[in-house]
Amino acid sequence: MRTMIPKTILLATLLSITMVLVNGCTATGTNRLQPVEIKEYQGEKLSSINDFRENSIKGPQHVDMAQYKLKITGLVNNPREYTYDDVISNHQSYEKVVELDCVEGWNVVILWQGVLIKDLLAEAQVKPEAKVIIFHAYDGYTTSLPVDYIINNNILIAYKMNGVTLPPERGFPFELVAESKWGYKWEKWVTEMELSDDVNYRGYWESSGYSNSGDLNQDFFDR
Secondary structure (H helix, E strand, O other), X not given: OOOOOOHHHHHHHHHHHHHHHHHOOEOOEOOOOOOOOOOEEOOEEOOOHHHOOOOOOOOOOOOOOOOOOEEEEEOEOOOEEEOHHXXXXXXXXXXXXXXXXXXXXXXXXXXXXEEEHHHHHHHHOEOOOXXXXXXXXXXXXXXXXXXXXXXXXXOEEEEEEOOEEOOHHHOOOOEEEXXXXXXXXXXXXXXXXXXXXXXXXXXXXXXXXXXXXXXXXXXXXXX
C-alpha cells in the first residue's frame, strides 16, 4: 500500500532541503561551504594545494589587509600603490598552468590565476635604465628578476591557485609565479616591486650562494 505524505509536510521538507543546498546550512549549524579546489585543467592533472611543504623563512604570514598596499617603486615615472581589490578588480585576469620545482627535490603543478606584472609596470611607467625588479615580501624576504624576463614571459602575480584564493601559507594576497625558475624565486606575500638598475642585487637565498638567475636548467647553487 502506498503511503501518502500530507502536502504540508512534503512542502516543509522540500523547503528545508532547498535551504541546505542554497545556504550550506543544517539544523545544527550554519557552516558555509568551502570553495572546491580544481584537480584537473584541460586534461592535465593538477597537484593539490596541500602538496606544498612549508619552508618559508619565518613561517606562514597573515597579512593585515586593512593596511596592505602593493607598491611599485624605484626607477619609475609614476610610483603606484594598489589595494588588493585595485589589483584583482581593475586589471585583466589570466590563468596559466605552471610547475614549481623546489631545490628540496619536490615539485607541484598548479593552475595559477592572477594579473600580468607587465600590466602593472605599464601603469608605473618604468624608466629605461631599470634592469631588474627587486621583489619585497611581508616577512622581509627578497629576490630579484630581470625586467625583460618578467615582460617577455608574461609572468603572473597570482591571487588564486586551482580556482581558490591563495591560503595564507601559500602567499595570500599575492605570490610571484616565477615559471622556469627554482622555487626560491617564487616569492610569497609580495608587498613591493622595486625597479632597479642593480643587476648584481642578491636576495635572501642568493646572498647565501644560490644562483642569482635561478634558472631550472642550471644548478641552483653557485659553484
